[in-house]
Amino acid sequence: EIVLTQSPATLSLSPGQRAILSCRASQRISTYLAWYQHKPGQAPRLLIYDASHRATGIPARFGGRGSGTDFTLIIGSLEPEDFAVYYCQQRRDWPITFGQGTRLEIK
């Protein structure tokens, strides 16, 4: 099983600041990684697929990079609606796995 480790567990920032979230895979997964945003009571929202491609309708302030084992989600300038939990997910191999999540909270 490919384990995804996200850091930090919680990130406290203010609107307008830049957020950098990390996801590390226990083995190489090429670019088979996605990022989701999850807010309470809502379905998770696909943000970034294949490590660096923005999904349809996702604002340009969201960006992803990485390949192999180390991946990063960058939110360029935080908007109030960006405070949520973010998960990475791999589909390089079964079982599909998610990271444990990073909670992005308002400072």
Place this chain on the structure above:
Amino acid sequence: QVQLQESGPGLLKPSQTLSLTCTVSGGPINSGGYYWSWIRQQPGRGLEWLGSIYNGGSTYYHPSLRSRITISADTSRNHFSLSLTSVTAADTAVYSCARGPRFESGFSEYNWFDPWGQGVLVTVSS
């Protein structure tokens, strides 16, 4: 536009069988090369993939649940279902269905979990 909606009992007693259905609208579940999946979130924890079904037949399951889980599909009703036997309090979670993954070559957002249903809370309590 594809939409998914989960349905099923919200309260179970320990040892019972959890049965949920995901009804898909806006497109047939037996086309497009998609797997259709179940994912849950236990209280205070992250997302956990449970299993996926492809074209009404081929399935993959989370190793820790393999002895208790069955995912099936009814293409005539355009829905797929989750069955989880011998539930315990640890199976209390919000259960969501999602389209995906898909394993087409190249970069595509359609290869990932999207869209998702809204999720349904299932509580296991005596």
